[in-house]
Amino acid sequence: MIIKRDIDIIKGYFEDYSGLLGGYADRVIVPEDEKEIMEILLEASAKNTPVTISGGGTGVTGARIPFGGWVIATENLNKIIDINEKNFTATLQPGVRLSDLDTQLSKKGLTYLPDPTEPNAFLGGTISTNASGAKGFKYGPTRNYIKRLRMLLATGDIIDIKRGDYFLKKGGLFPIKLKDREIKIRIPDYSMPQIKTAAGYYVKDGMDLVDLFIGHEGTLGFILEAEIALGRKPEEIMSFFSFFASEDDAINFVDDAKKFNAMSLEYMDSHSLSLLRVKYPNIPLSAKGLIYFEQDYKKESESSLIDSWTKLLEKHNALLEDSYFADSDKERVKLKELRHALPDSVNEIVKKNKMPKVGTDIAVPDNRFKEMLDFYHDKLKSSNIYYVIFGHIGESHMHVNMLPKTEEEFKKSRDTYAEFVKKAISLGGTVSAEHGIGKLKHRFLEIMYGKDNLKQMALLKKSLDPSCILGLDNIFPKELLR
Ligand SMILES: Cc1cc2nc3c(=O)[nH]c(=O)nc-3n(C[C@H](O)[C@H](O)[C@H](O)COP(=O)(O)OP(=O)(O)OC[C@H]3O[C@@H](n4cnc5c(N)ncnc54)[C@H](O)[C@@H]3O)c2cc1C
Structure with missing residues (x-):
């Protein structure tokens, strides 16, 4: 070492x-x-x-x-141990970079379907945060693709957990057999919202033990090895960047588009487009919103699909003449660059302001999405803080990035964030749909689940990590471990 x-x-x-x-x-x-x-x-x-x-x-x-x-x-724990083309599975060490995994799978015509997050993330990090990606609309989060985890506890015990082997009930005390003894873990009894969520430990009646270790944010053990499910690389993919002259048109389009089984349905608001125009002046000035969507398909259905999408775009007044379409890898790379230019531009502003951004990760049930979006606009307009809104509109999951310039604006942004959280919770939403809680969102998790449930999470952690050494201050304040 x-x-x-x-x-x-x-x-x-x-x-x-x-x-x-x-x-x-x-x-x-x-x-x-x-x-x-x-x-x-x-x-x-x-x-x-x-x-x-x-x-x-x-x-x-x-x-x-x-x-x-x-x-x-974990960077030296980067072996792809096995790719099983027959069973569509791979066994990996936690330090495998997603971009390296993608390169190796592509050679075999395979893919890791959830395609979670940023290509430089490691597999262990994505399991630990239950990351999702742009294709989450069709494929869901990392959780759905984890078949087995080999976990090392802080006590030196190893547990190899295969999905389907061991089930738990919330609110109950459960024995886990270790090599030389048995420990008992109590599963908290809060209810998670029935939407995309990565807030706090996964808790559900009849849950699989493996799910406890997905989204634990480095607090329960060390992920030594994972077996993941793979899919076949899609035969063809078409990507659209469609501009709309009003946000309402864009949202109504999404409501209809959900029936089309697209892989991704993503949104950028008018502020995001203004920011992108600095680097991409061709973005039409009349555009007030962008929907980016991708669909996998078979060659024979190409023309009928293009026809259906075009009709839907026309129905919702998309600015068709100014929109972009890609059906080759080369063109898609250009669109991906445009899409990634937004977080890059945001980061440049953060650096210039020398003040952290305040970024939300809230999702709400589909039927409350419009209400939540209106709430964002109302609060943000009156705050006078510079912001952009973008994200996974297909899953009613937006990232509001507030970019404060001063300490005072930073504090105001955090308070505005707390208002968003309260509103989202009242609508049945979650404080984190994919990023996790980490060290920055304890306050918001407490609004979501209440202090007693945070204490239950701390007790659960203590039963697996009695010396309380792992991932301190992630998910809940470390003071709850005393
Ligand atoms: C430009 C950009 C875009 C992004 N887009 C998305 C997105 O679309 N969706 C999304 O979900 N996230 C997104 N993210 C966030 C981020 O990529 C994810 O949270 C990712 O899962 C973090 O992985 P990592 O390997 O970088 O982990 P790190 O940041 O290094 O660590 C994250 C957590 O994992 C734990 N951990 C790491 N390895 C292990 C292990 N072996 N055992 C136990 N715990 C471990 C760490 O202790 C920590 O708690 C984005 C980030 C950026 C910068």
């Missing part, structure tokens, strides 16, 4: 994309195998030293940022 202590070398591990500052650790340890990780965790448990596990560092909630103790970096 490599142990790094030089601050100039290790300071990169004290950051992610959240803008959370002040992280520090005594050392960063880069293990090569299971035995080394076990040694590190046993020593840390014996000394009560906090341990933060680091993936690709693309998280946006500060979850991999340490505040003391040791970091275990």
